[in-house]
Amino acid sequence: MKKNLHTIILVMSIFVNILLLYLFITEVNPNLSLNLTFLLIAAATAIAYILLKNKFSELMPVKYNSLSEINEEVTKKKGNITFKDVAGLDEVIEELKVIIDFMTNTEKYNKMGAKIPKGILFYGPPGTGKTLLATALAGETNSTFISASGSEFVEKYVGVGASRIRALFAKAKKNAPSIIFIDEIDAVGTKRNTDNNSEKDQTLNQLLVEMDGFNSNEGIIVIGATNRIDMLDEALLRPGRFDRTIHIGPPNLKGRLEILKVHTRNKPLDESVSLVDLARKTHGMTGAHLATMCNEAAILAVMRNKTKIGKEEFEEALERVIAGLKKKNPSGLEKERTIAAYHEAGHALIGKILNVNVIEKISIVPRGEALGYVLNFPKDDSFLLTKTELKNKITMLLGGRASEEIIFNEISTGAENDLKEATKIAYQMVCNFGMSELGNRVFDLHLVKSTEMIDKEVDKIINSCYTFARKILLEHKDKVIAIAEKLLEKETITKEELEEIIEEKTSMCV
Numbered sequence: 001m002k003k004n005l006h007t008i009i010l011v012m013s014i015f016v017n018i019l020l021l022y023l024f025i026t027e028v029n030p031n032l033s034l035n036l037t038f039l040l041i042a043a044a045t046a047i048a049y050i051l052l053k054n055k056f057s058e059l060m061p062v063k064y065n066s067l068s069e070i071n072e073e074v075t076k077k078k079g080n081i082t083f084k085d086v087a088g089l090d091e092v093i094e095e096l097k098v099i100i101d102f103m104t105n106t107e108k109y110n111k112m113g114a115k116i117p118k119g120i121l122f123y124g125p126p127g128t129g130k131t132l133l134a135t136a137l138a139g140e141t142n143s144t145f146i147s148a149s150g151s152e153f154v155e156k157y158v159g160v161g162a163s164r165i166r167a168l169f170a171k172a173k174k175n176a177p178s179i180i181f182i183d184e185i186d187a188v189g190t191k192r193n194t195d196n197n198s199e200k201d202q203t204l205n206q207l208l209v210e211m212d213g214f215n216s217n218e219g220i221i222v223i224g225a226t227n228r229i230d231m232l233d234e235a236l237l238r239p240g241r242f243d244r245t246i247h248i249g250p251p252n253l254k255g256r257l258e259i260l261k262v263h264t265r266n267k268p269l270d271e272s273v274s275l276v277d278l279a280r281k282t283h284g285m286t287g288a289h290l291a292t293m294c295n296e297a298a299i300l301a302v303m304r305n306k307t308k309i310g311k312e313e314f315e316e317a318l319e320r321v322i323a324g325l326k327k328k329n330p331s332g333l334e335k336e337r338t339i340a341a342y343h344e345a346g347h348a349l350i351g352k353i354l355n356v357n358v359i360e361k362i363s364i365v366p367r368g369e370a371l372g373y374v375l376n377f378p379k380d381d382s383f384l385l386t387k388t389e390l391k392n393k394i395t396m397l398l399g400g401r402a403s404e405e406i407i408f409n410e411i412s413t414g415a416e417n418d419l420k421e422a423t424k425i426a427y428q429m430v431c432n433f434g435m436s437e438l439g440n441r442v443f444d445l446h447l448v449k450s451t452e453m454i455d456k457e458v459d460k461i462i463n464s465c466y467t468f469a470r471k472i473l474l475e476h477k478d479k480v481i482a483i484a485e486k487l488l489e490k491e492t493i494t495k496e497e498l499e500e501i502i503e504e505k506t507s508m509c510v
C-alpha cells in the first residue's frame, strides 16, 4: 500500500518536472525547434532516471529481491540470547550442557575417537521454548544459527526443497561451528510414501543424505523441532541422525514463576504485583502465553500513562490470554485441573499402597493429550510378573477413574488410556498367560470361534480390580484428598513429598 503511494507520487513528480522543463526551455529560448526541445527533455529525463535508479530498485516488489532475502533469512550471526533467557527448563539445559562441551571442546572428543551427536530433536507443544532453546544453544556455543522451517520447504521453495537443504548444510559447513535449526520438521519428516517421489519425500531423503554426509566432528549440530514426534519417519530417528530426543513440556508452577521473572526483567513493576500469585493463576500456560501476558500488561500501562506496570494491568492481560485459551477449551481450565488432581492422586495412592512400580513424580501439568501423569518405573529388572502383580497393575490403572467416581460421583473421558492399558493386560492374562478360570492354556483371538468366554473372564478381572481400587481409595480417602490438594497447590509432587503426605496421614490415624 505504502509502496503504491510512493510510485504514484514518483510518476506524478516526473510528469510535473517534464512540464516545468518544457516551460523553462521555451522561456529561455522561445525560438528553439520543437524537436530539439523534446530531445533536451529526453536527455534530462534519462540522466534523472540513472540518478534515481537506485531509489527505483527499492520500490520493486519484494520478490525481485528474493534471492538475497533467502540468504538473510536463514542466517543469524552469533546472537546474544543465552540460557539466562530460558527459564523453567533446567533439566533440559543440563542435558544440553554436554552438547556445549562437545561443540566447544571438539578436540578433546576427537582425541578419544568419540563421536559427537549430530542431531537433537525437541518435541512438545507449541510455545514451550523450543526455538528459544535452540537460539540460546547457539548463543552459548558462539555458533552460527541457521534456521529454517520444514513447511517452507514444501510451501515456499516448491520444486527446490532438496537443493535448499543442500544449500543449508553447505552454509553451515562454511560458517562452522553452526547450529541448523529446522522448525516444524514434521512438514518434511513424516513417514515416506513407498514411491519415494513426492516433493516432501525428496526433501526428506536429501536431509537424510546430508545428515549422513557430514562428519560429526565438523562442529555442526542439527536441531529439529516438532509437536508431532509420532508422525516422523523412523529413518530420521536412527543413530547418527536425530538420535537424541528431548521432550519440552509446559512449565510447572516453579517454571512459570521463573519465566515470569525473565519476561519482567526489564519492566518497571508496581509493588502490588506478585509474580508468585501470577504463576499460580497461569496453570496450563506455556512460556509463549506468559511472554504475551507480560507484554500486554506493559502496553496497557503505557496506554494508561503509568510509570509502572500495576496489578490491574497484569490481571487484565491475564484475562485476555485466558479468554484466548478458553475459546479453544470451553470446558474451563480450573475444572479440568481439579479432576486431573484427584485422578492422578487415585493412581498414585494405589501404586504406593500396592507397591506397584517406583513412583518418581506425580503431576497435573498437561503432557500431550493427558491432563496429568504419574511417572513410575519398575522396581527391578525382573522379567517375570506374578498374577498378583499384574492384577495390582490393573488396579493402579483403574485408580484414576475410581477416584473420580468416589470424589465427584461422576466419571470423565480422562481415563481412556488407562482403560485401554488395563484391558490389554487383562486380555494377556487370559489369552497368553493362562491366568483365568479358563485354565492353563493360551488363546489365539484370530482363531477362536467365539470370544464370549474370554470376554467374560476379562470382565471378571477388570471388575474385581475396580472394586479393589474403590475399596482402597474409600479406606484412605483422606490421603487421596491430601495428595490432590497438594497437587492443586504445587502441580508436581516428588516421590519424597508423596511419602511424606502418606506418612503424615497414617500417623494421624494411629
Ligand SMILES: Nc1ncnc2c1ncn2[C@@H]1O[C@H](COP(=O)(O)OP(=O)(O)OP(=O)(O)O)[C@@H](O)[C@H]1O
Binding pocket: 085, 086, 087, 088, 089, 125, 126, 127, 128, 129, 130, 131, 132, 133, 183, 225, 227, 259, 262, 286, 287, 288, 289, 291
Ligand atoms: N522457557 C521459556 N523461558 C522464557 N521464555 C519462553 C520460554 N518458553 C517460551 N518463551 C517465550 O515464548 C516465545 C515463543 O517460544 P518459542 O518460539 O521458543 O516456542 P516453540 O516451542 O518453538 O513454539 P513453536 O512450536 O510454536 O515453534 C519465546 O520467544 C519466549 O519469549
Ligand SMILES: [Zn+2]
Binding pocket: 343, 347, 400, 401, 414, 415, 418
Ligand atoms: Zn489416568
